[in-house]
Structures are given as C-alpha cells and as structure tokens.
Amino acid sequence: MAPSQQSSSPARRRQGSEADAYSITDPFKIFELIHPLGRGSYGAVHKARILSSGDIVAVKIIPVTEQDEIASIQKEIAMLRECSHPNIVKYYGSWRTRDALWICMEYCAGGSVSDVMHTRGGGLDEDMIAYICAQTLAGLVYLHSMGKVHRDIKCGNILLSEAGEVKLADFGVAAQLTNTMSKRNTFIGTPHWMAPEVIQVSQYDGKVDMWALGVSAIEMAEQFPPRWRINPNRVIFMIVKDPPPRLADKERWSLNFQDFVAQCLQKDPRTRPTAKYLQQHKFTSRDAVTTVAVRALLPLVQQARTHMAEMALMAGIEAQQAVPAAGNAA
Structure with a gap:
C-alpha cells in the first residue's frame, strides 16, 4: 500500500499546479531507507520501507538548491502524477525537505x-x-x-x-x-x-x-x-x-x-x-x-535481485552518508 499524502498537503489542496506537487511532511517520519539502488536523473534512488505499513517502495532523493532545479523536478512530478499504465512505474507521492525532494515510486524488484x-x-x-x-x-x-x-x-x-x-x-x-x-x-x-x-x-x-x-x-x-x-x-x-x-x-x-x-x-x-x-x-x-x-x-530477474542485495550489503555505509540529515524538513 502506498503512503498517503495528508490532506494538509498543498498537492491535495490545490491540485493541478506543478508547484504544489509535493507534501511538506518530514519524509524521515514516513520512510526507512534500506539501501541505495543506483542513480537516476538528478538524484540517488533508494529501496525504502513505509514505516506505517512495512511496504517496500523506491524513493528518489533529489538535492534541490536552485529555483531552476526545482522547476525541472516539478515537471517530472507533474508528469508522473498523470501516468497510469501497467508498463509505467507508478508514482505515489513527493515530500520536500529544506535541501532535498523525495519522490516515492513503485519498487521493481528485478532491477533494470x-x-x-x-x-x-x-x-x-x-x-x-x-x-x-x-x-x-x-x-x-x-x-x-x-x-x-x-x-x-x-x-x-x-x-x-x-x-x-x-x-x-x-x-x-x-x-x-x-x-x-x-x-x-x-x-x-x-x-x-x-x-x-x-x-x-x-x-x-x-x-x-x-x-x-x-x-x-x-x-x-x-x-x-x-x-x-x-x-x-x-x-x-x-x-x-x-x-x-x-x-x-x-x-x-x-x-x-x-x-x-x-x-x-x-x-x-x-x-x-x-x-x-x-x-x-x-x-x-x-x-x-x-x-x-x-x-x-524470471531466473535472470532472481539472479539480479540476489546480486543487488549483495551489493547493497557492501554499500550500507554509503547509504547513510548519501541521505540528507534528519531534521531538515521544511
């Protein structure tokens, strides 16, 4: 089950605006980051657990400092929100901290x-x-x-x-x-x-x-x-x-x-x-x-999962270092 963005979220109050495409709730209160999965456009992608349900998701953490960066990312969020298809990764929500944006998406266990x-x-x-x-x-x-x-x-x-x-x-x-x-x-x-x-x-x-x-x-x-x-x-x-x-x-x-x-x-x-x-x-x-x-x-997917798990164990320390410090929530 995907994490729900609370009714106080700007995205819930004023739908249709790219600028309101995320919640200001502290994501550290919603997710436990398990290990990194790799890097995508703009930021790192982590395997994560939703604290309230235990469900596994993928979370992309994007450092944001400049206004033009935020505008580009908001376009990505707006596009993800509009897409619903079996062959498109599902988007669940976004959370903004002072120096990063967290985007929660469907976790694909087989990797790329x-x-x-x-x-x-x-x-x-x-x-x-x-x-x-x-x-x-x-x-x-x-x-x-x-x-x-x-x-x-x-x-x-x-x-x-x-x-x-x-x-x-x-x-x-x-x-x-x-x-x-x-x-x-x-x-x-x-x-x-x-x-x-x-x-x-x-x-x-x-x-x-x-x-x-x-x-x-x-x-x-x-x-x-x-x-x-x-x-x-x-x-x-x-x-x-x-x-x-x-x-x-x-x-x-x-x-x-x-x-x-x-x-x-x-x-x-x-x-x-x-x-x-x-x-x-x-x-x-x-x-x-x-x-x-x-x-x-399918056997190759299982092999890839095992390989990623082994790599994740080796990269555990890096995962902690790559995450913006807790307490930075806006």
Missing part, C-alpha cells in the same frame, strides 16, 4: 535490464529482447497518446518487476507536449541513444523514443550500445553523419529482429515508424513471445 545483463555477464536471448521491446512499446504508445515523450529510453531505464513485468522509469528528461507547442526544440537525452534530429536541434516528437528503442535493442543483444567505446562527443557527430547502426552478428539474429532494429533506426524521422505501428511488427507480435520469454527471464 542493464542490471540483468550485468548479472548474466552478457546480452539477452532474442525471445527475451522481443518481449521487453513489446512491453516497452506498450508503455510508449500510452505515453505518446498522452502527448508525452520519454526521451531517455535505454536499458538502465527499463525496469523489471519480480514477476518479469516491464516498467518504464526515469522521466527526469521527459517533456510534455502541449496543444500549442506539439514539438520541442530542447537538447536533452543520453548521447549514445540520441536520435539524429535531437542532435541537430530540429523539432522532434515521440519518434525519438523509437530511435532510442532501436539502440536499446542492440544494447540488449550485445550488452552495450553501438559505439560505446567511443568518446560521447564523437558519437554525437557520428550519429548525424554515419549510416545508422545495425546488429553486428547477422548470423545469430533472425531477419525479423534485424528488420525491427532497422525500422527503429531510420535516420529520417518522417520514415521512422511510430510506437503503435511497431506493435504490429512480426518481431514483437509473435504469440509465443510473452510466455516463453518470461519463463526464461
């Missing part, structure tokens, strides 16, 4: 796809990749239908529940598209996953997520994104000038998988398919994808 690959020591099998891509597309179709662009799709932001469900996370760089400004002109994202039109500071829309999904599909197959050994500044140049990347081992992967990647990585966004269109692709629409892939994926 990156965690699973790291634990496995290599890339994933094709059925697993097809399943993850299909579930990611479902989440993106939902986001795009709401006029939103994720803009940071990569394996580190694709999470897995204990049951193998796929959840998109980390909307720290996601932007809402409005009726009056349907496309953005801002330069935000992770270099290796960036679409050419983002780098060229051209207008762009949800098709940038399709490019990033294509790069992520290669990442799942080969454990690393294309050009991962190359300096990010040079990668930015290469994405614009060079032909789009492809799967390296064409003998290993099916023609459907190779075509799916090629469709995602169309350099011209006008010819790049939408998420809804790609849901019908033979690679992601196979009947056997879900059952076979989840059965194969």
